[in-house]
């Protein structure tokens with residue numbers, strides 16, 4: 001009790017003995033107001049005209065400083081969410097844990113958040129020390145101190161073009177160092193996702209994680225287990241679509257963060273058999289991100305988990321998963337059972353949203369259908385809404401030598417061919433007895449038709 005009181009007095013003292021922040025002028029950092037997005041600039045102006053402080057903060061300032069295009073803009077202000085809401089017609093308050101305001105300007109949406117302070121020692125935590133609520137408004141200085149890394153605690157004022165820097169973030173960025181604000185162990189315990197963020201941001205920005213921040217990660221990796229699945233899923237998506245996914249995953253392993261983090265990562269990093277396919281998938285994704293093309297989370301997870309599906313599929317085809325005494329299911333039902341099992345195993349850790357799980361299953365389920373190359377089946381496959389993604393997936397499988405490249409070539413040619421040439425490419429229906437329908441009346445089937453179902 002007394003110890004707690006003393007620590008509290010000391011920590012108050014430490015935080016009240018504040019140094020003024022560095023004010024870095026445009027002549028040094030070079031970010032003129034024209035370089036920030038119109039919406040973020042105008043939002044800051046409106047807030048300042050109404051008598052509030054307002055700055056562009058976080059990732060956008062950091063990215064501009066190293067010459068990358070910011071993904072999105074965040075504004076921090078001393079106005080409360082309600083005050084912000086009142087100033088902007090097209091805005092809404094979102095979030096329960098952190099109440100922030102989304103302000104829409106033209107096509108842009110900017111996240112406006114009120115300066116928050118770091119929780120005090122009485123803030124509720126889970127049994128491992130993860131802070132459950134830190135939504136207390138505070139000063140700008142306190143807002144800077146509760147951010148994760150020094151390079152993320154930079155405030156840019158478009159009116160003066162100054163950067164307000166409380167934690168030497170500009171210098172760290174110059175020295176290519178990712179440094180945690182405060183004591184890394186304490187900050188990771190409060191929020192274990194910061195360990196993942198460290199790895200992702202270091203890979204994305206080409207920074208080295210400061211040794212003091214990197215060292216504890218291996219010991220503390222288990223804390224990730226207490227993070228809610230939905231948050232972990234968001235973070236995994238960010239990591240996998242960062243344009244540096246491959247580097248991030250290797251870095252996760254080097255930092256000791258991968259084991260037990262997600263079954264998918266264990267599978268990827270410890271399975272040399274699947275490594276080639278996953279490496280290709282991630283290289284492909286990284287390339288697309290860097291070219292500014294969209295990537296679908298469904299495709300990515302489908303690729304990451306495909307090796308597991310194949311292995312599980314083999315098992316379900318050999319032995320019925322519900323009862324070993326029953327005859328094993330036919331290939332396609334067996335595939336569907338395997339898919340469910342693989343996704344269920346992930347669901348324990350990772351809250352894959354239902355929509356994305358649907359996309360993943362669709363991609364997987366379409367794969368065996370590429371093998372049918374006679375009759376109407378190839379045409380039916382072409383009409384599938386997810387055909388393009390499934391085809392890209394097939395190409396990846398061929399590139400990884402999981403399937404013969406001949407199959408991928410055939411589909412490539414089939415897509416290129418015109419009507420008659422396509423018909424010529426069809427293979428003869430193989431060894432299947434044509435079932436007669438409608439009392440044995442033979443339908444006018446073409447020799448190529450093997451009775452495929454549409455759709």
Ligand code: ATP
Nearest residue numbers: 058059060071074146147148152153191193194238
């Ligand atoms: P990017 O948008 O490129 O993924 P970012 O740093 O902008 O990176 P956001 O999730 O957009 O990441 O967060 C915006 C800012 O909020 C960060 O720059 C950081 O200052 C702060 N922040 C985000 N997550 C945390 C966290 N877990 N702990 C402390 N501060 C955080």
Ligand code: MG
Nearest residue numbers: 058059060072
């Ligand atoms: Mg951001």
